[in-house]
Amino acid sequence: MLTAHTVADVRAAEESLAAGLPAGELMRRAARGLADALDHVPAGEVLLVLVGPGNNGGDALFAAAHLLDRGVRVDLCLLDPHRVHGDGLAAAVLAGAQIVDGPSQQRHCLDAMFGIGARSGLVGRAAEWSEWIAGTRPRTVAVDVPSGVDVDGATLPATAHVMADATVTFGTYKNCLLVSPAAGAAGWADTAIARLVDIGLAPHLPAPSIEAIEPSDGHLLVETFDWLRAPTSHKYSRGVVGIAAGSSQYAGAAHLCVSGALTGMAGMVRFVGDPELSRRVVDRAPEVVAGTGRVQAWVVGPGSGDDAGDQLATALDDGVALVVDASALQHLPDSFDVPVLLTPHAGELAEMLDVRRDEVEAEPLVHVAEAARRWRCTVLLKGSRTLVATPGRTTRVNLTGSPWLGTAGSGDVLAGLAGSLLASGADPHDAGSLAAFLHGAASVRANRGGPVTASAVAEALPGTLAAFHDGQLGDVRDWRG
Numbered sequence: 001m002l003t004a005h006t007v008a009d010v011r012a013a014e015e016s017l018a019a020g021l022p023a024g025e026l027m028r029r030a031a032r033g034l035a036d037a038l039d040h041v042p043a044g045e046v047l048l049v050l051v052g053p054g055n056n057g058g059d060a061l062f063a064a065a066h067l068l069d070r071g072v073r074v075d076l077c078l079l080d081p082h083r084v085h086g087d088g089l090a091a092a093v094l095a096g097a098q099i100v101d102g103p104s105q106q107r108h109c110l111d112a113m114f115g116i117g118a119r120s121g122l123v124g125r126a127a128e129w130s131e132w133i134a135g136t137r138p139r140t141v142a143v144d145v146p147s148g149v150d151v152d153g154a155t156l157p158a159t160a161h162v163m164a165d166a167t168v169t170f171g172t173y174k175n176c177l178l179v180s181p182a183a184g185a186a187g188w189a190d191t192a193i194a195r196l197v198d199i200g201l202a203p204h205l206p207a208p209s210i211e212a213i214e215p216s217d218g219h220l221l222v223e224t225f226d227w228l229r230a231p232t233s234h235k236y237s238r239g240v241v242g243i244a245a246g247s248s249q250y251a252g253a254a255h256l257c258v259s260g261a262l263t264g265m266a267g268m269v270r271f272v273g274d275p276e277l278s279r280r281v282v283d284r285a286p287e288v289v290a291g292t293g294r295v296q297a298w299v300v301g302p303g304s305g306d307d308a309g310d311q312l313a314t315a316l317d318d319g320v321a322l323v324v325d326a327s328a329l330q331h332l333p334d335s336f337d338v339p340v341l342l343t344p345h346a347g348e349l350a351e352m353l354d355v356r357r358d359e360v361e362a363e364p365l366v367h368v369a370e371a372a373r374r375w376r377c378t379v380l381l382k383g384s385r386t387l388v389a390t391p392g393r394t395t396r397v398n399l400t401g402s403p404w405l406g407t408a409g410s411g412d413v414l415a416g417l418a419g420s421l422l423a424s425g426a427d428p429h430d431a432g433s434l435a436a437f438l439h440g441a442a443s444v445r446a447n448r449g450g451p452v453t454a455s456a457v458a459e460a461l462p463g464t465l466a467a468f469h470d471g472q473l474g475d476v477r478d479w480r481g
């Protein structure tokens with residue numbers, strides 16, 4: 001798992017680690033790693049370093065000294081010349097850095113104004129410099145976190161903040177580097193996920209605040225699905241998932257949800273719906289069994305019509321786990337007696353919580369946790385960085401996929417896949433986060449860097465799942481579009 005920690009936990013861990021090291025060793029490690037990560041700045045090129053008053057500025061000043069040794073030229077802009085890391089400034093100046101009044105035409109920039117000591121929102125010169133970055137667009141690397149974002153809340157301020165092309169972070173990820181909307185300021189389009197410099201912090205860190213499934217986590221499948229270890233497993237021990245999806249208006253949703261369910265871990269897919277739709281589903285997918293019968297989990301709601309409420313009530317009567325999606329989300333009871341995964345997008349979550357969609361998009365972490373608390377179940381909030389929250393569990397963020405996945409029907413495939421994982425033995429937290437991971441990776445596998453259809457995502461799922469199981473998926477950066 002890739003993990004992120006809160007500022008308080010990072011500070012406590014750093015204190016504990018630093019206690020056993022010579023003074024200044026942590027900053028030396030951070031600065032060395034930072035300088036190594038700046039290998040794209042060629043010798044002879046000018047790097048502008050925006051230096052803040054704290055240790056974040058100190059990291060950059062020591063890194064600048066390394067870069068000067070490599071032949072890079074360094075201009076320093078000091079946010080407050082009276083508050084600057086003294087030893088760092090001395091090292092950078094001794095190595096040949098020049099202090100300048102403000103940014104000009106530099107094509108490379110290092111944002112070291114504020115790190116984890118940041119308050120959200122920039123004002124004064126810091127705001128002007130962030131506007132210079134936005135206007136001039138030098139290639140900008142943020143040190144630890146982009147200055148001005150809310151580090152733990154992963155939100156963006158109403159006032160200015162830095163938009164970086166990439167971020168180099170120390171010791172562990174911070175929430176703002178993984179979760180929307182702040183993750184967008186850390187280098188969304190370019191490197192997608194911040195580069196992590198190992199400073200020896202891991203043994204001192206507590207449980208994470210956020211975690212993300214990585215390609216190397218294929219062992220989760222064997223740990224989650226007992227039947228994978230049993231040579232005698234059969235279709236019923238793998239689990240049966242029931243699908244109540246689609247309607248005359250959205251017949252395609254039935255097919256797509258079924259196609260997602262067929263590519264998961266369950267041994268059998270049942271479809272319940274009106275006779276005409278059932279006939280069409282079985283015509284397209286002869287593996288599907290139409291009609292009611294025993295299932296281990298239900299998926300209710302994708303493309304459902306006016307009968308979504310009745311379908312949900314019927315599924316609840318069955319007393320098994322369920323995925324509730326789309327229009328069925330409008331018919332939620334106050335609480336559940338069975339394991340439940342709700343899969344809203346921001347608009348649907350806004351309706352559930354009676355807030356505006358832009359409020360959910362501005363603070364997705366807060367709202368997904370609120371819904372998970374209110375319904376005491378797992379909530380998967382779909383988006384460019386899908387979140388999965390369950391009371392008592394570490395919230396997961398999904399890092400696979402691309403904006404091409406924002407296509408009609410892809411949510412139906414996701415719901416079907418999640419239902420299949422639920423029926424096959426996963427709890428809703430694992431089912432939701434594994435489904436989001438596989439679904440995102442499958443979309444990239446289907447057509448890296450280009451458009452995908454929901455059907456193509458479903459077709460790419462079996463190969464993606466097999467590669468994940470076998471540890472063949474490589475790096476998570478490979479599975480972002």
Ligand SMILES: NC(=O)C1=CN([C@@H]2O[C@H](COP(=O)(O)OP(=O)(O)OC[C@H]3O[C@@H](n4cnc5c(N)ncnc54)[C@H](O)[C@@H]3O)[C@@H](O)[C@H]2O)[C@@H](O)CC1
Nearest residue numbers: 014026027030054055056059114115116117118119121144
């Ligand atoms: N603590 C440690 O042992 C280590 C810290 N490291 C670096 O140290 C950083 C944290 O350093 P600091 O605690 O000095 O904090 P910062 O360098 O983030 O800055 C803190 C100062 O900036 C001010 N400030 C923050 N946000 C502001 C805003 N929006 N507008 C105006 N002023 C603002 C604060 O009041 C404070 O005085 C980390 O992010 C990391 O880069 C690394 O060197 C690794 C080791």
